[in-house]
Amino acid sequence: MNLGFEYPWVLLGLGLCLLPIWRIGAVANPYPWLAILPIDPLSLAISALIRLLGGLAIGGLILGLAGAYLQEQQVERIGHGAHIVMLLDRSNSMDNTFAGKTPETQGEESKASAARRLLNQFVDQRAHDLIGIAAYSTSPLFVLPLTENKAAIHAAIDATALPALAYTNVSKGLSMALEFFDSRPVTGSRIVLLVSDGAAVIDPDSEAALRELFKQRQVSLYWVFLRTANSPGLFEMPDDPRDDNAQAMPERYLHLFFNSLHIPYQAYEAETPGALQQAIDDINRLENRPLHYVERIPKQDLSTRCYAWAAAMLLGLLGLKLCETRP
């Protein structure tokens, strides 16, 4: 039991519980000689009961006034869910539509806003997940740690509505996303959800570092590639073999790199908002391994119960008061 009090100093008032011992709080009837009265166990018991009721009523009131509560408790539970780090691309091209144009007419949705809408829905569907957010452009931006605070996650996803930044440096972004799992117990699924509309060449140094990180952290990777119409896709082979290199087709090569990591990896080529929905549905379906999670039971107020207790005692006293006899 972790009992706590909002105003512990009020507990000093518990001294008042002794009042009924000093006075019984009943009408005193004159009697010629008290010593003549025989000792009556029943009377003594009733007298003790009356005093006890009074003391308990005062005690209940004092505990209620002191604001008794049960402290917040953490209960470990097992559910289904994942630790998800969303790695969001903030490069310029995310502000365009899937057709590669600036959104003009109503009803046209930029890639960023489509991603935002769907990610917000996704977050609401995942009840027990811890979700962290990182963003990247030329450099990685730490946004939110792994958290269950849904309001905060929505606030961070909504902030991507603002104009995007500079270029795409996916390797730094990935290393930051993997750092989120440092010093976290391995439980449930660990997911990096990369949402981007392009890729960049990963230099050999960071490639080696990433390989190691992915292996150590036991992370599965989902890449939602928001493909713009007519841009080279992940699975496309170039017409001209001379174009088959990382500079000309960074997306294809990044995909090959992810495949070579030997981790659970799934790529989605989303050319319309509907395809992005498909990717999110898949994650919902696949990534539901048993997860140890800590459920917080919020602080429970006990003062109302104390008052109810005191009220019951008062009711008893009132009843007894009606039984009093008078001379």
Next chain:
Amino acid sequence: MSIAPNFKDYRFCLLAAALLSLSVVFFHPQTSAQVSLYRLVFVVDITRSMNTEDYQLDKQPVSRLQFVKHALRQELLKLPCGSQVGLGVFTERRSTLLFEPIEVCSGFAEIDAALAALDWRMAWAADSRIASGLLSTLEMLQGKDQNLVFFSDGQEAPPPNPRYKPDLSALKDKVAGVIIGVGGDQLAPIPKFDAKGQRQGFYKPEDVPHRSSFGESDLNPEKIQGYDARNAPFGSEAASGDEHMSRLHESYLRQLAAESGLQYRRLTDADSLDQALQQAAFAKPGTHTVDSSWRYAGLALLFLVMVYLK
């Protein structure tokens, strides 16, 4: 024997009054109190000059950025529950938001972690065009019910050319907020880091541009040594200066604040930040319901104690 006389007994009346008073508690009486809530968006300059170590924490020199982070984390504890805080960073010529305002009490751990993670290496480009950055921030926040808190040391890199000053007048008074000047009055060296984040001494005069060399000079061409309109619009002499050192450019920030209709305050310690932020101009009325059942329970206690007094 009748119980009728008992109804007239003063102790009975006191007990009944106590019970009556206590029964009010079960209807959850509440009073609402007016409180000042805040909706602030912190935008922190993360350009290199913010690494200058001219603040002290626990007698250790710390960089301006670290001090700003420290002051902000302290401030989080001081803001009343129900207030909201958003966070953004500024570098190059614009700023970006990391998250929209989050409620400070329920989101304390998250905001605190995001503040702790602020780093100059988040910068996506290396210029420091503060006036443009302020303009983009104001554009971003206009029409939202949020107050801007913009932290900067006012050191533009390269130095501003008044001829190409961004025009803030269109956004003047559109966003209420405050520019917080960060840094000391004395010139201090700016630490230099390599690509891996290792410290490599300080910036030297030859490392930084000492004047803007874009477009035309704002000076009268006749005053410029070796002026040539096409080949040397800034003259033939190499610029020299102390741009490799940094201090708080307070007059420049004051000027920006005046042009954009923001206030200007200076960051000296965590309390100065609290005074700058928790001011009436930024307060938004909020109601806070207070449980007032203690009054009725207290009254009941009073009645009950009186039963035993005589």
